[in-house]
Amino acid sequence: MVTSKFGMSRNILREKRAGNSDRVTFVELFFDLVFVLAITQLSALLSNEPNGWGFAQTVLICLAVWWLWVYTSWATNWLDPDTRPVLWLLLLLMAVALVLSSSIPGAFGSKGLIFAGAYVLYQLIRTVFVIVASARHRAVVADGQKRILIWLAVSAPFWLVGALQEERLRLLLWAIALAIDYLGPATLFWLPKRGRSSWEAWQIRGAHFAERAALFIIIVLGESILVTGRSLTGDELTPESALAFTSAFASSVALWLLYFAHGERGGTSFIKAKESTGPVARVSYTYLHVVLVIGIVITTHGHEVTSHHPLEEASLSTLAFAAVGPAIYLVGNIAFKASVGIRPRLLPGHIAGTFAYLVLYVLVAAGALHLTALALSWVATGILIAVVTVDERLWRRRQVPTTSPSEQLAL
Known part of the structure; x- marks a missing residue:
């Protein structure tokens, strides 16, 4: 009524x-x-x-x-x-x-x-x-x-x-x-x-909103897993298709880690601690998360193209999918993490990775580097893996106490 x-x-x-x-x-x-x-x-x-x-x-x-x-x-x-x-x-x-x-x-x-x-x-x-x-x-x-x-x-x-x-x-x-x-x-x-x-x-409930945004990222990453699975079931299994599958799967795992290993939890804690949650929900979750989504969609399509024609020379469109997609995702991650209190100087891997994708795009587009679609896929995935490795090591280093147990007690 x-x-x-x-x-x-x-x-x-x-x-x-x-x-x-x-x-x-x-x-x-x-x-x-x-x-x-x-x-x-x-x-x-x-x-x-x-x-x-x-x-x-x-x-x-x-x-x-x-x-x-x-x-x-x-x-x-x-x-x-x-x-x-x-x-x-x-x-x-x-x-x-x-x-x-x-x-x-x-x-x-x-x-x-x-x-x-x-x-x-x-x-x-x-x-x-x-x-x-x-x-x-x-x-x-x-x-x-x-x-x-x-x-x-x-x-x-x-x-x-x-x-x-x-x-x-x-x-x-x-x-x-x-x-x-x-x-x-x-x-x-x-x-x-x-x-x-x-x-x-x-004004919204921060924990609920952060979880909803994270679940949408899972949905988009789920599409990357479907693409990875289709690469094995749709065509005859060859060494090339197996390598394309491995690259796609490793890329999906890296994308997941870059968001969920530290960023998602940091964002949830940040918005929950705010008295006024609306500004954080608007910037961090309404505007910036869509950048992550676009990056995943483009990256996933790149792996799908590679799985069909792994040994063909990488075209400009394949290059765009392989290099631009992950770069957009890294930029989105930097912006999101910065918006929830993680300083960009603590994300050198993200910044270096974005620069590496730019260099890769310029070299291949200018004809200075000739790669097959499969090789390009692995170079792009390798950059993501390197970013994850740097991010994880820096995060672990930040968790190590800089004072001895006796000094901590004194403090």
């Missing part, structure tokens, strides 16, 4: 739940499954045009998919998914996201309107629901969501009109729509005559 004040009479917010309100619920994990398909479809989109144009398309769609997911994570941080209304909301959003995900390979072709329509509909359903659910019990959150609705009214025409244009103009209009969507949180959803919203409207 909806009250006359445009709010639900029943309180379905997490704050009223007894016990551990930071727990990620099973329905949230079930909801995430539909985004496994979305990430898989991104690789299909990149396969359609393995060049700069396809790269731009893939990045744009990846940003859009992430925006849907992360906004829903904000919503379920306030709402209690164990209540039936929120459960049905997530199931409905899953259905819309499934339609959107299935349209990704044709988003710049015949399925553009399906993609754009599903994107706008998803945003509309979720935002209106949060407004209704929070209006009575937490009005400040509802006010923030109303601002989102106004910003959506500005970006939606670009999504829908863009879907009716030829693909290059479509990319431009969708880029404008996405820029509007991404600018919203940066300005705290500024409105004429009303200014910015308060940070109170974006």
Whole structure:
């Protein structure tokens, strides 16, 4: 039942739940499954045009998919998914996201309107629901969501009109729509005559939000494991395919370690210690995590290309996947870790690794270094392994006490 004040009479917010309100619920994990398909479809989109144009398309769609997911994570941080209304909301959003995900390979072709329509509909359903659910019990959150609705009214025409244009103009209009969507949180959803919203409207449970972001990284890394498995099952097993498989698997492990060995725990501790969690959630988890996602998606596709043609000379597109993807991931890691209190000077491996990928790209692109796709894959993976090794050694060194036990007692 909806009250006359445009709010639900029943309180379905997490704050009223007894016990551990930071727990990620099973329905949230079930909801995430539909985004496994979305990430898989991104690789299909990149396969359609393995060049700069396809790269731009893939990045744009990846940003859009992430925006849907992360906004829903904000919503379920306030709402209690164990209540039936929120459960049905997530199931409905899953259905819309499934339609959107299935349209990704044709988003710049015949399925553009399906993609754009599903994107706008998803945003509309979720935002209106949060407004209704929070209006009575937490009005400040509802006010923030109303601002989102106004910003959506500005970006939606670009999504829908863009879907009716030829693909290059479509990319431009969708880029404008996405820029509007991404600018919203940066300005705290500024409105004429009303200014910015308060940070109170974006106060969240830090531990829950950090865990949700980490789980999405797991989803994207899961796609890299699927690619690795397909490289063994799809083709006849040869020494070359076995080496490509080993490189892909080692790369996935390295990507996992660079985020989960120290960064993820540091981020969780950092946001939990903050009295105002909204600023950290906005920068560290809403904006910076998508850089990690893009890096993994591109790196994974590079391994998929290598598994099919390991002995061919590396093309410029293969080079971009092998060198640019991991570089983006390292830059994202540096930015994320710096945003949660880990100083860049403590990440020399990350910085050196990024520089190494730049040098690798220049050498191969300029023709000064000729490598097969398999050799390039191993060089790229070797850089990641070196970064992990340096990072782990420095971390262990920082854990060694600089004073003797007797001096520690005296202190």
